[in-house]
Amino acid sequence: MPKEMHATKLAILKATERLVAAHGFEATSLRAITAAAKVNLAAVNYHFSTKDALILAMLNRRLGPINEARLVLLDRFEKEAGENPVALEKILEALFRPVLDEVSRRSQGGRDFLRLLALALAEPSAYLKPLVEKEFSEKTRRFHRALRRALPRLSECEAHWRLHFAHGVFLHTVTHSEVLECTSRGRCRISDPEATLRRIIHFCAAGLRSAP
Amino acid sequence: MPKEMHATKLAILKATERLVAAHGFEATSLRAITAAAKVNLAAVNYHFSTKDALILAMLNRRLGPINEARLVLLDRFEKEAGENPVALEKILEALFRPVLDEVSRRSQGGRDFLRLLALALAEPSAYLKPLVEKEFSEKTRRFHRALRRALPRLSECEAHWRLHFAHGVFLHTVTHSEVLECTSRGRCRISDPEATLRRIIHFCAAGLRSAP
DNA sequence: ATTTGATTCAAACGAACGTTTGAATTATTC
């Protein structure tokens, strides 16, 4: 897909990613984007029709592969487990690792991607709602089922709540890591993704396993 | 303070709260605010100088009392505990209850307030940074100290991480409750604040207590 | 009743926005 994409289109997407992460959706103008991408202003409307469509294309480019990777990883763990339920820690790893992998894969711009995640979640504009719902709905269903097999004592409702909590731990940790660095006065850093992942999984597993 | 405030100023603040929660900071124009508040457009600049100052005033009006209530509640629990460390569940209650109280106190507009919280956290604009830092820094220090007394086996660094995780559980739960309602297909509702608080505290306490 | 200060108002300011246009340019196809 990226091979077949025009250089202009790709440059616009990359510039959009960087600028939106830094300034937000509304505060990022098409003029700033096209200036950073060194393309003509009208190129945006030519390649993406509208600004909203550009934003959606930019988010989909990143979120699609990540959700796919999550399901692939869960598949692998389920195959490895055979008849047994997948271990709770493995389920959480399948849920969280692909995001952190995406962050560390790209030397720079890793944090940009997390900012976009936080922005898209908080954005009240209606045009992002379908994307967020798609992002959560079908993926969560698979993980919910795996979770219920791993923790059969949990009621269906309780499992939904706790999966929501686990998502909160992860999303808040990675999207607002600067808060942790600030309140700990630099003592805690998120720079090591593997250690961060281990901490998050450990915390969530304990919360998920606790007696209802 | 609200007694001494001019009716115009108050009407602007209330309208701002509602509209910003619905549409975001940038997407909410002063013209929309003043129309909803039934005041003249220039009244905003007269009473608040600038739009940014208006946003800050609106957020401070809500966040200030809540952080105060958190510390007051923690004080009370510490006094009740005497020489002993405050129970972990009490610490978490002091941290989270004041927010949910604020939500249920106002029949309507309760969810508006949570949306504002999520928006302010995600907003990349520089002018909100001081507010977010003030919101977290001094308050977190008090709760961090109480947490270390309750869980002396935790290293200082580990305590910072886990407090950050607990914040994530709470903030994501309340600010994105619609995601939970969607993924659970309506089975889980956040409408009962007391039950929600109990669930969150239970989950976080288990995660915080787990062996390092 | 008059003066003084605070508040409201209609109107306009300049700047920035997303989008459109139509010609110029480049790439592709026959």
Add this chain to the structure above:
DNA sequence: GAATAATTCAAACGTTCGTTTGAATCAAAT
């Protein structure tokens, strides 16, 4: 190499934005 399609470009469109202005209105104090 001519014809056709795809892309780029400078310029402008109409709108909306936050802010300012200066007169009008209201309140309080003399």
